[in-house]
Amino acid sequence: MKKITIDPITRLEGHGKIDIFLDDAGDVANAYLQIPELRGFEKFCEGRPVEELPRIVPRICGV
């Protein structure tokens, strides 16, 4: 089975990677989108004072 990898996905904010598997006839058998990045806002915002969050969470996405 042939694999085409598109890495990185471009023209958007954030990281992404697509793997496309082709069958013997050259048709798409399956495609997978993966996000190869995690920064952890879900966790590290815990314990920060609530009034400070407006200065932290804008950095989730700055686009």
Place this chain on the structure above:
Amino acid sequence: MLKKMLEQFGIDEKRLMLEWVSASEGDRFASIVNNMTEQVRALGPLNWNQGGKHG
């Protein structure tokens, strides 16, 4: 203040000591330093990572 911050960094408060000793209190100074050294030695190494990939 420093203690509270070090606690957030996971550092035992026993590792920080703040004492006021006058220049004339030589014996007291020596005994405080000895005690502190003993105390830190008992706690063992800090596993302080100098910026590797894994904690």
Place this chain on the structure above:
Amino acid sequence: MAKLKLALYWAAACGGCDVAVLDINEKILDVAKLADIVFWPIALDFKYHHVEAMPDKSVDVCLFNGAIRSSEQEHIAKMLRSKSKVLVSFGSCACFGGIPALANLTTRAEIMERAYIEAPSNENPNKTLPQTKVSVPEGELTLPELYDNVLTLAQVVPVEYFVPGCPPTVDLILKVVNALATNSLPPVGATIASDKTLCDECDRKKEKKMISRIYRTHEIIPDPERCLLEQGLLCMGSATRGGCGALCVKVNIPCRGCFGPPAGVFDQGAKLVSSIASIYQTNGKQDIEKMVNELVDPAGTFYRFGMSVSMLKRRIPQKT
């Protein structure tokens, strides 16, 4: 002059640094005149294999934003290092760890647990976590390894210049562009910003007043003329490099230190602790306790943007 070859990349970042480059508006046309862009994921379609195929040192300048917290980011950083003549650590994440480095107060395991299992928006009964390798019926899928520690670019590869800011201001970006255009780059290792502290460029009135209380930002509306720190707000100006144009303090908001420590300051947080300790009026133990209680999150405030370059770098993992 032959056109320069320019690359831009993001690692653990938000894209704000890339957008800041676009914020120079019509000046971007000067950049286009000056340079051909050979890699820029946010805007152009070049892939990693294109970069890999480039000869060593064939890229004149690479503006690299974002911190390093995965094997992929480290790999790309090393690749862009060997392909580039000049590598610029661009923005606070690349220079000091930035907001992503707040994760150094937690661990990879805690982040994974929270993001993929506990988060209320998730449905993950089998508690599946991302793996570096997964077999699927059609073959194998790979993902980079997430590191426990968030690192700066310079902690992974040698870097020629540092441009701080979250994001770097238009003025600083133009300074870089002009230096490239006129071939007048500063000595290697320079930080393109001020060498002094933010307090030096802040025109608020400083009266050398002591404070008897630390306020949280929602508790008072500060006087727009007077120094914020002297009004009891935690302003990081004295421990922060100038060069931002005092953006935050001009709009009555205390600085959070995104420009990193100024020249000669080894640890931004330690410097701030000593600044506060020296202006807080205390008469005995209760006052000190009160001050400590008023300071809700010292590590997350004093190292808001600079955890990766702090003396301690991260929370020490507890022995189990």
